Amino acid sequence: MDRSWMQIGNRVLQEYRNGVRSFLDFAFMHATTTQISCPCKRCNNVVLKTRDNVEEDLLMFGIVPSYIRWTMHGEESFTYEVGENDNDTDDEDVFEILEDHFGALSTDNWIAKRESNKHGYDEEPNENASQFYIILNGAEKELYLGCTDLPNNYYETRKILQDLGLHYSKIHACSNNCQLYWKKNTKADESLVCGESRWKPNEINKKKNTPQKVLRYFPLTPRLERLYMSRKTASSMTWHLNGRVDDGVLGHPVDTIAWKTLDESYSLFSPKPRNIRLGLASDGFNHLEI
Template sequence: MDKSWMMIQDRLKSKEYLEGVQSFIEFATKNLGPQDEIRCPCVDCLNGTKFSRHVVRLHLIRRGITISYRTWVHHGEHAPIFRDHPSMRNDDTETNEPGMTDNHENVDELPTMLEEIYMSGLMDDNIDEERTSSERHNLLKFMKFFDDAQRKVYPDFFKDILPNCDETVPWTLYEVKKFLRELGLGYEAIHACKNDCTLFWKDNATLENCPTCTECRYKLNDKTGKKIPHKILRYFPLTPRLKRLYMSKKTAAFMTWHKDKRVDDGVLRHPADGEAWKDFDRLHPTFSADPRNVRLGLATDGFNPFGNMRRSAPGRDIDIYLQPLVEELTTLWEHGVQTYDALNGQIFTMHAAVMWTINDFPAYGSLSGWSTKGYLACPNCNMDASSQSLRSKIG
């Protein structure tokens, strides 16, 4: 169906636009049946409010249709399957000859994920009616991403040879970061004390000096006079990344493999076969009742929160830099977060728990706060350790 009329600006004087509006109304009438009201896709309503067809027609003529609403899912049109999009078809590899693989299996799932994100926001009609302008704006952004993701990708990725793509491809680092933030893949920059005493975060966010050692938060750039923090923790939030695992049907299926596909035959092949997992299930039956809840391992080897390998790692002060993660994990454990499961088309409350830490023995000491040297070096023996002095060392 030709939807080029949606881009026309001079709506009242354009015969093509008026005919396009009529074709939209007819399409909705044909697919939705004898409903008195339909969702209005004008630039103000954004499919959040239902009106009679006559009112919707007037809105579209006076206000214009949302140009990113290219797939009319609210009016009976099925969302396109990415692998069937014309730009991704490869007619030369359709035969299943020996040694050949189906290219569809390796196709980027971004458009499908964006579609699922968009659809997850439309699961409940009551939510739609009460959706704030900010939430509507986010849906509009995802609709634009979905449209952009289906554009053809050119093999030679250089700006001077890409035709008419300035509005699609981000050409600066700032634009790339902005795009990733809008997809929920950005990071939070948190200033830290130069002596690793505290983070300038939460209650300390506006302080100019460290509340512990009184060191100044900033160093001064003599060339520009701009305040530059001594240290910056770049924190990548965990929650949106866990939620994103359920936005793809493929990865959502992997998330419950331990429940749906694993064979419990007494052989240790997966963490779910181990005693730690089983003991956790016995202690926390509510958590284990939903296999979509996430169990995590925390690895700290090579952890450098400053983005600069020339700076020394925080060592025993690592707990300062783990504060954002600890707070996020506490929320995921105690309250959970509403998550859309693309595999089942459901919204559920996802919880998460850290079950393992992965590190060598010195890093274990820094992470846990337990001394790994001297008389109490063994975390299992604790106060009952049997030790013997060997010259200047404890054995």
């Protein structure tokens, strides 16, 4: 059934009115009473109304444009049919992701290692390998219907995220946004710029002071490294040199004057395809006060 009428803004058009009538015919064909939930923007499928009242509301207020599948009016909801090999594919994806994240290690090596351990050939893995084995072992355990291996608390959950390289650093900041308590200012108790206290006034004498403001910093370097750990994103990171067609048309940042100027200024940096160029987006902020 055509539902393009739902995106029409002018509700006076005959196309919109015909669409409303087709919806009402469909809804009341599946209705068990003389009332249905009204999908107009004001009622939002919460209020039950008669056919005439629903039609009046849809013509006056319009239908909710995101209500594409009419599940409240007899249409079946979307269901995903699981194929024979879907579960195997999901498992392979999990192992592939972990293998990509930890780079040189592979699931084949891990399986071989596990089999050899059964025969008594034990060898202590290094720190990186240990994290890989722990996470990979957890990926084999179910997370529903009787699963008992879920994290017991918030701390354990954060530990898993940290092992995956998804951690962040907390840096105290001045409440007036003029200074970070970082590097040489780590132990300062007040801002060297405005003199504002680092700590909340009513909690200064407690065992552990509470900062007035905290900046959460997501380290850039490990995230850039992780882009090269995945075989799917590593090729995209070097596409500008290995996959792009140089047809003289501006279709990628590599075609811009800024990119070319940087390459000319740093001749030792530019030939290496894995080197990353970062651009700064100010979002309207003018640091030069012009």
